[in-house]
Amino acid sequence: MQLALVGLSHKTAPVEIRERLAFNSDALRSALTSLVGREEISEAIILSTCNRVEVVAESQDDRLIREFLCEFHRIPQDSVSKHLYSFRNAEVVRHVFRVAASLDSMMIGEPQILGQVKDAYRIATDAGAVGMHLSALMNRAFAVAKKVRSETGISQSAVSVSYAAVELARKIFGDLSGKGVMIIGASKMGELAAKHLKRAGVSSVLVTNRTFERAVELAQVFEGAAVPFEHFTDHMDRADIVISSTGAPHFIITKTLAEQIIHRRKNNPMFFIDIAVPRDIDPMVNEIDNAFLYDIDDLQQVIDANLKERMKEALRAEEIVDKEVEAFCSKMQSREVVPTIVQLRDTIEKLRRDEIERNRRHLKDLSPEQQAAVDQITKSLVNKILHTPIEQLKHLTHDPQGPDIAGLIRKLFNVKPQ
Amino acid sequence: MHVVLLRLALGLYFIGFMHSVLTTLNKKQTFFRPALAAMFAGFVFHVASIVLRAMDVRYLPLTQQYEAFSFFGALTTLGFLIAYAKYRIAPLSVFAFPLIFIMTFVANLFYDPNPSIPPVLRSNWIYIHTPLVFLGYAALFIAFAAAIMYLIQDRELKSKHLTRFHHRLPSLEVCDDLAYKSLAIGFPLITLGIISGALWAQSVWGVWAGDAKVLFSFLTWFVYLLLIHYRLIAGWRGKKAAYLSIVGFIGVLVTFLGANYFGGLHTF
Numbered sequence: 001m002q003l004a005l006v007g008l009s010h011k012t013a014p015v016e017i018r019e020r021l022a023f024n025s026d027a028l029r030s031a032l033t034s035l036v037g038r039e040e041i042s043e044a045i046i047l048s049t050c051n052r053v054e055v056v057a058e059s060q061d062d063r064l065i066r067e068f069l070c071e072f073h074r075i076p077q078d079s080v081s082k083h084l085y086s087f088r089n090a091e092v093v094r095h096v097f098r099v100a101a102s103l104d105s106m107m108i109g110e111p112q113i114l115g116q117v118k119d120a121y122r123i124a125t126d127a128g129a130v131g132m133h134l135s136a137l138m139n140r141a142f143a144v145a146k147k148v149r150s151e152t153g154i155s156q157s158a159v160s161v162s163y164a165a166v167e168l169a170r171k172i173f174g175d176l177s178g179k180g181v182m183i184i185g186a187s188k189m190g191e192l193a194a195k196h197l198k199r200a201g202v203s204s205v206l207v208t209n210r211t212f213e214r215a216v217e218l219a220q221v222f223e224g225a226a227v228p229f230e231h232f233t234d235h236m237d238r239a240d241i242v243i244s245s246t247g248a249p250h251f252i253i254t255k256t257l258a259e260q261i262i263h264r265r266k267n268n269p270m271f272f273i274d275i276a277v278p279r280d281i282d283p284m285v286n287e288i289d290n291a292f293l294y295d296i297d298d299l300q301q302v303i304d305a306n307l308k309e310r311m312k313e314a315l316r317a318e319e320i321v322d323k324e325v326e327a328f329c330s331k332m333q334s335r336e337v338v339p340t341i342v343q344l345r346d347t348i349e350k351l352r353r354d355e356i357e358r359n360r361r362h363l364k365d366l367s368p369e370q371q372a373a374v375d376q377i378t379k380s381l382v383n384k385i386l387h388t389p390i391e392q393l394k395h396l397t398h399d400p401q402g403p404d405i406a407g408l409i410r411k412l413f414n415v416k417p418q
Numbered sequence: 419m420h421v422v423l424l425r426l427a428l429g430l431y432f433i434g435f436m437h438s439v440l441t442t443l444n445k446k447q448t449f450f451r452p453a454l455a456a457m458f459a460g461f462v463f464h465v466a467s468i469v470l471r472a473m474d475v476r477y478l479p480l481t482q483q484y485e486a487f488s489f490f491g492a493l494t495t496l497g498f499l500i501a502y503a504k505y506r507i508a509p510l511s512v513f514a515f516p517l518i519f520i521m522t523f524v525a526n527l528f529y530d531p532n533p534s535i536p537p538v539l540r541s542n543w544i545y546i547h548t549p550l551v552f553l554g555y556a557a558l559f560i561a562f563a564a565a566i567m568y569l570i571q572d573r574e575l576k577s578k579h580l581t582r583f584h585h586r587l588p589s590l591e592v593c594d595d596l597a598y599k600s601l602a603i604g605f606p607l608i609t610l611g612i613i614s615g616a617l618w619a620q621s622v623w624g625v626w627a628g629d630a631k632v633l634f635s636f637l638t639w640f641v642y643l644l645l646i647h648y649r650l651i652a653g654w655r656g657k658k659a660a661y662l663s664i665v666g667f668i669g670v671l672v673t674f675l676g677a678n679y680f681g682g683l684h685t686f
Contacts, residue, residue, distance in 0.1 A: 172590050174592045286576060292576065
């Protein structure tokens with residue numbers, strides 16, 4: 001098996017270059033067909049996302065892929081060559097494993113990339129561009145990605161504002177089912193946070209806004225209720241989580257108000273999320289017992305800490321990938337070497353039997369014992385001759401040179417798969 | 419034989435103890451599963467040890483310090499196992515395992531092969547009074563551990579500097595719930611324990627005899643009464659309740675460990 005990969009990503013190329021080399025879904029099929037149509041390329045997969053374009057192929061030569069990329073997109077090679085990276089064999093395996101495990105992503109640990117890799121694999125399979133080599137590689141890559149995800153924390157903690165809000169809510173309330181959220185003011189980010197909370201199990205949604213119609217509109221989206229802005233404080237005790245994002249120039253929730261609400265709620269905890277700038281909620285609210293206030297900077301700080309944690313986990317993930325690459329490569333090598341051993345023995349054995357058959361006439365005068373002896377002698381001769389080469393081949397199963405030497409032996413003895 | 423079993427239990431508890439130490443140092447759950455298995459096996463040996471001791475002395479094995487510590491250790495393990503089965507809060511182990519280990523270790527230190535049962539303790543009341551009090555203590559210990567976890571989690575959330583504790587510890591709601599339920603089990607038990615103790619004293623001396631232990635247990639009981647009151651009437655929860663629960667458990671420790679040094683009827 002000879003693997004080659006050529007690609008570019010957010011790490012090596014700006015978006016102007018990436019978009020010029022990207023494949024849209026219509027182009028993918030014809031590109032794949034044209035790739036495997038070449039004699040030197042037997043299998044190929046193209047991964048094209050907004051952050052990367054990669055072509056992985058079963059081929060001896062990565063230059064062919066470079067040429068193909070530029071020809072297909074009608075771009076002169078020298079204009080992109082400094083942005084392209086190429087890998088061969090074990091390096092390809094490592095790169096594919098790292099990409100699938102989201103270790104090469106812009107946001108390390110983001111979960112979408114695995115889905116995109118799976119899509120790319122499916123499209124290539126449908127186009128008939130995938131054979132046993134790439135399918136073995138990709139299936140192992142999916143397993144490695146799963147392993148990295150479950151054994152390290154690279155995808156665990158939230159790295160977006162809305163997910164951070166959900167995660168914090170879970171640490172305050174535990175189970176979110178039966179909890180209520182109030183959205184004050186209609187902003188994109190507030191809406192997004194409410195959407196994630198709702199998906200996490202929050203059961204009731206109250207919406208209030210200076211323009212009541214907008215509140216009604218938003219309430220419909222969340223199957224909740226709209227509350228007039230003038231009276232929103234009357235309903236606030238029903239909310240466990242308050243997301244505020246109005247354009248008000250001053251605090252709309254003061255410490256006194258929050259204290260009253262908490263009192264009305266019999267000290268049941270409240271989580272205030274203030275994503276407005278300037279802020280809507282007096283920072284002193286955080287000092288009230290059972291009230292937890294996070295403004296946009298606080299959430300950002302949580303995200304930054306989570307990111308640092310992800311980086312640490314990524315190191316552990318790299319170790320897993322290292323081990324997997326080694327295991328996969330040595331398995332692939334033994335896959336090439338073992339059949340050679342079997343087929344070499346079969347080829348020589350066939351020669352021996354054919355020779356005996358051809359000389360049957362000369363042997364027929366011999367007694368059955370003598371005939372058996374001839375058979376035995378030729379057999380042991382074959383075994384003796386093959387003994388050393390086969391022992392050597394067995395040692396080569398885990399040697400990176402194994403496939404090359406196995407190939408040489410095939411050529412020398414004219415060994416063919418039967 | 420019973421002491422061999424107790425030492426076996428102690429050895430297994432040591433694994434749990436090391437788990438707690440390493441988890442605290444690494445700030446990350448370290449070999450929790452093996453430790454949990456070791457604690458469970460230790461508990462089985464521990465119970466067997468207590469049963470054998472009971473058969474030896476033909477009496478409730480709770481008349482010596484050795485027996486008292488051993489018994490308390492076993493009940494704390496039981497309390498932990500029940501709380502873990504219900505809530506699956508792994509970090510509870512960090513609090514429970516060291517206490518269990520230390521109690522069992524102290525029991526080993528005080529080991530006295532010759533059981534001599536003080537005549538004053540020869541009474542059927544011992545079968546009621548002591549187990550009630552000890553079971554209550556075990557439940558209140560769980561409440562104490564839950565309160566500490568609550569306070570750590572609360573501090574993390576308020577400070578907005580989330581450390582690994584934040585991720586490992588359960589939510590505030592769960593901590594508070596565990597603390598409340600343990601209190602709801604522990605408080606009636608110590609109440610009945612104190613009543614039975616008073617009745618026992620009356621049957622022996624005809625009067626309520628007060629010694630340091632009685633005094634401290636009353637104080638402790640009163641702290642928990644306040645806690646129950648505030649929780650039910652004033653809607654206390656979370657931080658305030660957690661602080662009071664910790665004060666209460668300090669009272670328990672003083673009662674259990676300290677009172678012997680002040681002299682009195684409970685010195686044995």
